[in-house]
Amino acid sequence: xxxxxxxxxxxxxxxxxxxxxxxSTYFNGYILHDADLDSFLVGIIASKKLGNAVERNRxxxxxxxxxxxxxxxxxxxxxKFVLILKKTVxxxxxxxxxxDIEKFISYEK
RNA sequence: UAUGGGUAGUGUGCAGUCGCUUUGUUUUCAAAGAGGAAAGUCUGAGCUCGAGUAGAAAGUGGUAACGGAUAACAUCCGUCGAGGGUAACCUUAGGGAAAGUGCAACAGAAACAAACCGCCUUAUGGUAAGGGUGAAAAGGUGAGGUAAGAGCUUACCGGGCACUUAAAUAGUGCCGCAAUAUGCAAACCCUAUCACGAGUAAGAUCAAAUAGAGGUUAAAACUAUUUCUACAGUUGACCUGGGUUGAUCGCUAGAAUUAGCUAGUAAUAGCUAGUCUAGAUAAAUGACUGCAAUUUAUUUAAAUACAGAACUCAGCUUACAGCUACCCAUUACAG
RNA sequence: GGUUUCGUAGUGUAACGGAUAGCACAAAUGACUUCGGAUCAUUUAGUCAGGGUUCGAAUCCUUGCGGAACCG
Numbered sequence: 001x002x003x004x005x006x007x008x009x010x011x012x013x014x015x016x017x018x019x020x021x022x023x024s025t026y027f028n029g030y031i032l033h034d035a036d037l038d039s040f041l042v043g044i045i046a047s048k049k050l051g052n053a054v055e056r057n058r059x060x061x062x063x064x065x066x067x068x069x070x071x072x073x074x075x076x077x078x079x080k081f082v083l084i085l086k087k088t089v090x091x092x093x094x095x096x097x098x099x100d101i102e103k104f105i106s107y108e109k
Numbered sequence: 110u111a112u113g114g115g116u117a118g119u120g121u122g123c124a125g126u127c128g129c130u131u132u133g134u135u136u137u138c139a140a141a142g143a144g145g146a147a148a149g150u151c152u153g154a155g156c157u158c159g160a161g162u163a164g165a166a167a168g169u170g171g172u173a174a175c176g177g178a179u180a181a182c183a184u185c186c187g188u189c190g191a192g193g194g195u196a197a198c199c200u201u202a203g204g205g206a207a208a209g210u211g212c213a214a215c216a217g218a219a220a221c222a223a224a225c226c227g228c229c230u231u232a233u234g235g236u237a238a239g240g241g242u243g244a245a246a247a248g249g250u251g252a253g254g255u256a257a258g259a260g261c262u263u264a265c266c267g268g269g270c271a272c273u274u275a276a277a278u279a280g281u282g283c284c285g286c287a288a289u290a291u292g293c294a295a296a297c298c299c300u301a302u303c304a305c306g307a308g309u310a311a312g313a314u315c316a317a318a319u320a321g322a323g324g325u326u327a328a329a330a331c332u333a334u335u336u337c338u339a340c341a342g343u344u345g346a347c348c349u350g351g352g353u354u355g356a357u358c359g360c361u362a363g364a365a366u367u368a369g370c371u372a373g374u375a376a377u378a379g380c381u382a383g384u385c386u387a388g389a390u391a392a393a394u395g396a397c398u399g400c401a402a403u404u405u406a407u408u409u410a411a412a413u414a415c416a417g418a419a420c421u422c423a424g425c426u427u428a429c430a431g432c433u434a435c436c437c438a439u440u441a442c443a444g
Numbered sequence: 445g446g447u448u449u450c451g452u453a454g455u456g457u458a459a460c461g462g463a464u465a466g467c468a469c470a471a472a473u474g475a476c477u478u479c480g481g482a483u484c485a486u487u488u489a490g491u492c493a494g495g496g497u498u499c500g501a502a503u504c505c506u507u508g509c510g511g512a513a514c515c516g
Contacts, residue, residue: 007391053416054415054417058417062396064395064396065128065395068127068129069128
């Protein structure tokens with residue numbers, strides 16, 4: 001299955017205003033608890049600062065792959081979170097990125 | 110060998126593990142899955158809609174040597190002209206200045222007006238030799254001629270007109286050249302020619318949702334930008350506000366592509382045989398590992414050009430590390 | 445998916461195809477002052493990038509880059 005994603009820009013701004021803030025060298029994260037959800041929702045933001053379309057796509061795919069392969073994915077419940085990517089995502093080794101994301105996901109509990 | 114010019118190609122490769130999209134069989138298997146520019150949106154078409162058809166005019170925009178190719182084009186091929194280069198070759202928006210309007214700074218006597226200075230004769234005329242500036246000044250040079258001069262005459266160069274050539278060009282003939290004299294049309298413009306507008310978020314169907322919402326107008330309004338004409342049509346026309354934002358189709362077999370043959374200088378066209386080759390929707394085509402290749406530093410590290418489909422084709426423009434093949438020019442060096 | 449428009453010193457702006465690209469603020473140096481401000485004098489720095497038309501381009505044409513607005 002593809003990862004379930006956020007679609008509306010109002011949801012993005014809601015999470016960024018109310019959610020808990022997490023800072024890493026590769027991304028800024030916001031996480032929010034929502035009791036109505038069954039599983040979870042992800043939103044990934046890759047702005048034009050990152051580079052051209054190839055680099056933006058690559059950054060999104062790397063983070064998506066890191067979330068998918070993490071061991072915590074089955075424990076996530078009733079949670080929405082947003083990742084704002086930085087330019088360092090493209091250069092970092094994959095294992096470091098995965099560790100940071102796992103730290104961020106477990107941060108809320 | 111070196112330097113340069115042209116044409117064409119390639120755009121890291123192989124394997125493994127875990128995933129994503131589509132299709133098929135059928136519930137865990139198989140097949141396929143970014144580019145030469147997918148980019149810019151600069152042209153041309155297909156396709157769809159805009160509530161009928163035909164004709165004319167205005168306006169707006171594009172194009173502009175000649176012949177051909179093409180579905181079409183601002184593209185391509187061949188030829189000519191102009192410019193650049195020793196050359197191979199490259200560049201070229203390349204109609205009209207006697208339809209009209211406008212502009213030509215500074216300098217210069219003068220910027221399109223034949224006036225001024227001058228020269229000669231003589232007392233009213235003849236002149237365009239000289240007046241050197243400028244991007245540009247009533248064809249140029251030599252000889253004759255004259256009062257002084259002048260295409261006034263002549264030779265060469267330049268130019269105009271007519272005819273031939275498929276056409277541009279070229280050739281031949283005629284004309285002393287104020288042939289209706291300079292430059293700018295990438296200034297307005299004129300001539301010829303082409304173009305209705307909007308775009309797949311076009312548009313179609315199903316489901317859901319509001320609400321038979323409000324206002325203006327009345328024999329008037331509308332019917333492919335505008336105006337006019339003819340026939341035909343509708344009963345409404347115009348404006349404002351509100352609701353929905355799901356699914357399916359459109360969506361990929363095509364002016365497709367690979368190989369060969371034939372015609373043509375070529376662009377290209379025709380024939381025969383084979384192939385099926387992404388179709389997503391906030392948007393799949395990925396992540397990691399091993400071996401090999403190239404480059405850089407240097408012996409284990411780093412990097413591997415430009416760049417990511419969004420309806421589809423034909424082009425153009427721009428970006429692009431490295432590597433490969435063929436042809437040509439120059440003759441610097443070596444044999 | 446389309447259409448239009450803009451780009452001039454650090455900032456805000458002028459400029460008919462012909463000026464050495466003008467003005468104001470800012471900056472720098474000096475003078476004045478015990479010091480600073482104000483004032484006076486002087487200086488620095490610019491046509492978004494490439495190509496073309498023209499005798500001559502900030503201006504006209506074209507290709508690219510960056511920004512803004514509008515329509516759907």
